[in-house]
Amino acid sequence: MHLHPFPSLTLQRDLCRKTRAPPTQRAPPHSGPAPRVFQYTVRAPFGRRGCSGSLPGSSGLPLLSASTSPLADPLLVSGFPDPAKHLPFWSLKDDIMAKFRRRTCFILSLFILFIFSLMMGLKMLRPNKAAFGDPFGLDLLPEIRQQTHLTKVFDSQKSDKISSETNIKNLKSEEITVKASVASEPHPEEPPPLNYYLHVFYYSWYGNPQFDGKYIHWNHPVLSHWDPQITKKYPKGKHNPPDDIGSRFYPELGSYSSRDPSVIETHMKQMYSASIGVLALSWYPPDLNDENGEPTDNLVPTILDKAHKYNLKVTFHIEPYKNRDDKTMYQNVKYIIDKYGNHPAFYRYKTKNGNALPMFYVYDSYITASQKWANLLTSSGSQSIRNSPYDALFIALLVDKKHRYRILRGGFDGIYTYFATNGFTYGSSYENWAKIKYFCDQFDLMFIPSVGPGYIDTSIRPWNSHNTRNRINGKYYETALSAALQAHPSIISITSFNEWHEGTQIESAVPKRTSNIVYLDYRPHKPSLYLELTRKWSEKYRKERAIYALGHQELSTQPVS
Secondary structure, three states: OEEOOOOOHHHHHHHHHHOOOOHHHOOOOOOOOOOOEEEEEOOOHHHOOOEEEEOOOOOOOEEOOOOOOOOOOEEEEEOOOOHHHOOOHHHHHHHHHHHHHHHHHHHHHHHHHHHHHHHHHHHHOOOOOEOOEOOOOHHHOOOOOOOOOOOOOOOOOOOOEOOOOOOOOOOOOOOOOOOOOOOOOOOOOOOOOOEEEEEEEEOOOOEOHHHHOOOEOOOOEOOOOOOHHHHOOOOOOEOOOOOOOOOOEOEOOOOOOOOOHHHHHHHHHHHHHOOEEEEEEEEOOOOOOOOOOOOOHHHHHHHHHHHHHOOOEEEEEEOOOOOOOHHHHHHHHHHHHHHHOOOOOEOEEEOOOOOEEEEEEEOOHHHOOHHHHHHHHOOOOOOOOOOOOOOOEEEEEOOOOOHHHHHHHHOOOEEEOOOOOOOOOOOOOHHHHHHHHHHHHHOOOEEEOEEOOOEOOOOOOOOOHHHOEOOHHHHHHHHHHHHHHHOOOOOEEEOOOOOHHHOOOOOOEOOOEOOOOEOEOOOOOOOOHHHHHHHHHHHHHHHHHHHHHHHOOOOOOOOEO
């Protein structure tokens, strides 16, 4: 059989084979009248020529070439069945191609789903270092760029009103307003057991016109990048509350004031519902504040009172205030203990030796030389606080691996990691927590890993999207908590209850959209999702800690008031 070369060669060969009469119906050699002839048409695609030849058992009649047929490209076959009972060639071809397209689309869909799942997994569990060096943004840290602190020091030079980089423009829908006076209360029917080994970082720097005469922190400025060329690509100025705030999420309580007693009480109630035992209060000395806020030390008595109402305890998160060193730290620790140390909500931790000591987290501790800290925190130091009425547990921030021995030389009692960004620093990377815990055990230090529900600060640092950590409907948070439990830590800290600028809050948030902004939220779950997840893991941690604490012969299972 001779076939003309064109793309459907195999299909036409198969068709020519299929047109033979079955052996039982094969006609005898031609000896009588002319056999009956059927016309059957095979058209070659794209105007190319069809097949020609003769069929065995067809009395030697030829298959006429499409180019030589006198009847519009017919195929004449002797003894051939009625063509109406057989699919024409192009129908067969279309059927095969349709099956091929369906199979291709199915395989492509599976491939896209696989790539998407892989990307989301990598986004959630980023490695400590990428293939191209350190994770983007490490130069935000004070040790590398002294101009700014990653989470607490802000640039307030610009004052123009802005539209956030993440805003969605030209939305046609009308503004959706959220009632700020009603807060969700998960599990109100039964009081949860509080876990005093679960701490949460708390910020009291927010203000609004009703209680403060102006908005504070909600109108946070957009921070400039240190590279002017990058800065030019992003909006400038300040946010404009109440509808445009310095956060990618919107609080259930609205743009509240930290001075509002009802807000403070609602916060304590939410922590209580989440089975959190201790809040670590962001603290500046009297008359000092961060660059975008106001002094907040005068709020401490109210916070202590409201915390005590719900059996919560309060410890202090010492911020990097101006001129912080061994001398000023001694004065401020003495001030805190003298003024607040007798309050029933003041937190004390019972050590292995049976001593009940206050605890202080020291943010950005690594920007002060270890010798300065040794003056304060070692028994032989010139400003030593050890074995005095002001002795306490001092917990240093671990960012880089080399900071471990600086912390040790400085006389600190433990390590915490603060950042809710897996892979951003050595300390915040889950894969390093077992090694950090081993180091702490060697030198009798407390290890306090910090976990968080996610991270997104593009409302104030629009150029820092590389460090965003998606919440994935709570999976990121639960992954962090699981990693922390595996390290058998002394305490677990949560970043944060209400650091809205960096999107690390577990406080209740609600959906909100305006004419040019759409805020993120916790849907499809309730506004209280992260409080409920915290409650669940708090109970799990409480039970597991009780088991391994016995193995380490820790004497305390409850804090001392």
